[in-house]
Amino acid sequence: MKARNFRYVRPKSLAHALQILTDAGDDAVPIAGGQSLLAGLNMRLSAPALLVDIDNLGELAGQSRDGDCIRLGALTRHDELIRSDLVREHLPLLAMAAPHIGHVAIRNRGTLGGSLAYADPAAELPACAVALRATLVLRNLQGERHVPAEAFFKGLFETDLRSGELIVAAKFPVAQRGTATGFAELSRRRGDFALVGLAAVATMERQRIGAARLVYFGCGDRPQVAKSVSAAVSGLDAPLPDTSSFAAAVRQDLTPTDTPGLRADTRLHMATALTRRVLNTMSERAAA
Numbered sequence: 607m608k609a610r611n612f613r614y615v616r617p618k619s620l621a622h623a624l625q626i627l628t629d630a631g632d633d634a635v636p637i638a639g640g641q642s643l644l645a646g647l648n649m650r651l652s653a654p655a656l657l658v659d660i661d662n663l664g665e666l667a668g669q670s671r672d673g674d675c676i677r678l679g680a681l682t683r684h685d686e687l688i689r690s691d692l693v694r695e696h697l698p699l700l701a702m703a704a705p706h707i708g709h710v711a712i713r714n715r716g717t718l719g720g721s722l723a724y725a726d727p728a729a730e731l732p733a734c735a736v737a738l739r740a741t742l743v744l745r746n747l748q749g750e751r752h753v754p755a756e757a758f759f760k761g762l763f764e765t766d767l768r769s770g771e772l773i774v775a776a777k778f779p780v781a782q783r784g785t786a787t788g789f790a791e792l793s794r795r796r797g798d799f800a801l802v803g804l805a806a807v808a809t810m811e812r813q814r815i816g817a818a819r820l821v822y823f824g825c826g827d828r829p830q831v832a833k834s835v836s837a838a839v840s841g842l843d844a845p846l847p848d849t850s851s852f853a854a855a856v857r858q859d860l861t862p863t864d865t866p867g868l869r870a871d872t873r874l875h876m877a878t879a880l881t882r883r884v885l886n887t888m889s890e891r892a893a894a
């Protein structure tokens with residue numbers, strides 16, 4: 607199918623983009639990498655009258671260190687997360703997750719801000735943002751507000767973004783010494799959206815798992831912070847021989863539903879297996 611007709615504008619500055627978005631209200635949507643939006647337009651899932659192209663706005667680009675935070679501009683491409691020395695050193699979870707997003711062409715165009723705004727429950731970056739306790743920097747004509755990632759995701763493809771507002775950046779606390787991160791997902795084919803995925807952050811003392819923050823994706827309507835699983839694995843020594851110590855907690859924290867081709871029970875089984883795999887890999891890396 608082809609998209610319905612729309613008008614297209616390429617503002618020269620962030621202020622101009624915000625003005626256009628505010629004036630047009632619900633008739634306008636921003637477009638960044640276009641890797642999700644254009645597919646939706648072609649399938650006629652939405653039909654905005656105006657596309658506001660933010661893809662060349664310098665104010666939304668760049669990566670920098672700002673005290674104890676790394677600030678990633680909304681236009682940071684998925685591929686930059688893999689290649690950036692700053693990201694690899696201080697936010698290794700993002701560098702681990704990004705190669706799982708689609709394919710090279712998608713990673714070259716798709717942006718961090720676009721992925722967070724789109725809020726696909728099976729997407730990698732929203733889960734990583736929640737796991738890393740990122741703060742999203744949102745701006746409209748009135749000013750800027752800062753929203754923790756965990757509060758930003760409200761439901762299925764639903765966020766805290768208001769009309770006329772853009773994500774300008776995400777701020778991630780730099781990884782502390784002694785903190786390990788791990789990431790894995792299961793999908794039908796490499797590059798497909800995850801059936802189940804896990805972004806994990808934990809303190810590790812030798813082989814012992816300390817305070818853990820485990821965030822699952824593909825298991826609900828948004829990234830799921832698994833508090834019971836985190837408590838169940840805390841204090842355990844890795845490698846974990848089996849899943850008996852936390853399998854019940856997975857069932858407590860995650861409540862997936864049956865979807866075509868995948869029963870909820872199978873998804874829970876996959877999440878349980880993935881948890882052991884990720885934690886054991888984290889402990890192996892910490893030991894090395």
Ligand SMILES: Cc1cc2nc3c(=O)[nH]c(=O)nc-3n(C[C@H](O)[C@H](O)[C@H](O)COP(=O)(O)OP(=O)(O)OC[C@H]3O[C@@H](n4cnc5c(N)ncnc54)[C@H](O)[C@@H]3O)c2cc1C
Nearest residue numbers: 636638639640641642643708716717719720721723729773
């Ligand atoms: C074949 C294929 C496979 C894919 N596989 C995966 C995958 O495995 N995992 C995954 O996570 N993603 C996947 N994607 C999607 C990809 O990651 C997108 O790049 C991403 O979801 C959106 O980023 P974008 O810059 O392309 O956003 P766009 O498509 O330009 O925009 C997406 C939405 O976000 C809004 N938006 C964009 N930027 C901003 C901003 N700064 N502030 C406010 N709103 C904004 C737009 O209005 C739109 O509603 C896939 C896409 C394709 C086509």
